[in-house]
Amino acid sequence: MNILLLGYGKMGKTIEQIALDRGHQIAGRIDRMADPGVNHTDLDQLSTESVDAVIEFSSPESAVENITYCLERGWPVVCGTTGWLSERASVEELCREKKGAFFYASNYSIGVNLFFRLNKTLAQFMRNYPSYHVSMTEIHHTEKKDAPSGTAITLAEGVMEHLPNKRRWVGKETAGSLVDSTDAVEIESLREGTVPGTHTVRYESDIDRIEISHVAHSRQGFALGAVVAAEWIVGRQGVFGMDDLLGE
Ligand SMILES: NC(=O)c1ccc[n+]([C@@H]2O[C@H](COP(=O)([O-])OP(=O)(O)OC[C@H]3O[C@@H](n4cnc5c(N)ncnc54)[C@H](O)[C@@H]3O)[C@@H](O)[C@H]2O)c1
Numbered sequence: 437m438n439i440l441l442l443g444y445g446k447m448g449k450t451i452e453q454i455a456l457d458r459g460h461q462i463a464g465r466i467d468r469m470a471d472p473g474v475n476h477t478d479l480d481q482l483s484t485e486s487v488d489a490v491i492e493f494s495s496p497e498s499a500v501e502n503i504t505y506c507l508e509r510g511w512p513v514v515c516g517t518t519g520w521l522s523e524r525a526s527v528e529e530l531c532r533e534k535k536g537a538f539f540y541a542s543n544y545s546i547g548v549n550l551f552f553r554l555n556k557t558l559a560q561f562m563r564n565y566p567s568y569h570v571s572m573t574e575i576h577h578t579e580k581k582d583a584p585s586g587t588a589i590t591l592a593e594g595v596m597e598h599l600p601n602k603r604r605w606v607g608k609e610t611a612g613s614l615v616d617s618t619d620a621v622e623i624e625s626l627r628e629g630t631v632p633g634t635h636t637v638r639y640e641s642d643i644d645r646i647e648i649s650h651v652a653h654s655r656q657g658f659a660l661g662a663v664v665a666a667e668w669i670v671g672r673q674g675v676f677g678m679d680d681l682l683g684e
């Protein structure tokens with residue numbers, strides 16, 4: 437199939453390689469900071485029929501405009517960009533209005549999606565043990581623009597689903613300045629070197645600590661998941677996520 441890449445940075449380039457390996461063609465590559473060595477495409481010049489699906493990995497500031505453009509043109513969109521979710525409801529509404537197809541995941545790796553399930557199961561176990569304090573740490577490369585990571589926010593939502601006394605998440609730096617953050621899941625965001633993505637959920641008591649971690653060794657898992665989502669979304673209509681793809 438013909439895949440349009442919106443955003444041609446670290447993820448766009450990794451996705452291109454996997455898409456080509458799986459027998460797909462690249463309908464175009466769009467990047468604001470066009471790399472002169474790469475054959476870039478003018479979006480408006482692409483015919484509607486020349487694109488089967490769009491994979492959007494750009495920046496928090498550009499994702500909504502990019503997704504809107506694609507939905508207006510009737511192209512199915514697989515979006516991995518994080519940091520724009522305050523506008524998620526209006527994007528999903530537009531998708532329904534246009535009878536389009538939109539897929540979002542804060543993390544496309546199969547391993548992380550298994551980890552999301554493990555996180556919820558652990559939170560269910562911990563529900564009856566209030567002496568354990570839950571917190572999270574995410575570590576990413578120094579070029580990452582948003583904090584906390586989209587993955588950490590999904591993990592915090594998973595915890596909140598099962599721990600009734602946790603109603604919101606806060607960044608660790610903010611938590612310290614709050615009068616009362618006992619109802620919050622604290623997320624520490626660290627930026628180090630070229631780390632592709634490490635997430636830890638911990639439950640700490642005076643006596644001991646229970647900790648689960650997911651460590652990505654590269655971007656391959658994120659990119660493969662996004663290409664598989666693009667293969668899956670073609671011919672569908674609606675708003676989708678990884679649970680639809682993987683089965684509940
Ligand atoms: N969901 C996931 O599994 C997953 C995995 C990795 C990264 N991400 C997210 O994907 C996004 C991109 O990550 P990255 O590591 O490739 O970043 P990156 O900075 O390497 O690449 C992003 C590219 O988008 C380009 N860009 C900026 N504005 C644009 C616009 N209006 N249209 C098209 N391109 C534009 C930039 O020039 C840049 O080259 C980030 O939000 C990141 O958090 C998600």
Ligand SMILES: O=C(O)C1=N[C@H](C(=O)O)CCC1
Binds near residue numbers: 587588
């Ligand atoms: O490199 C990034 O940026 C990543 N972003 C996603 C997030 O914010 O959770 C997924 C992991 C890598």
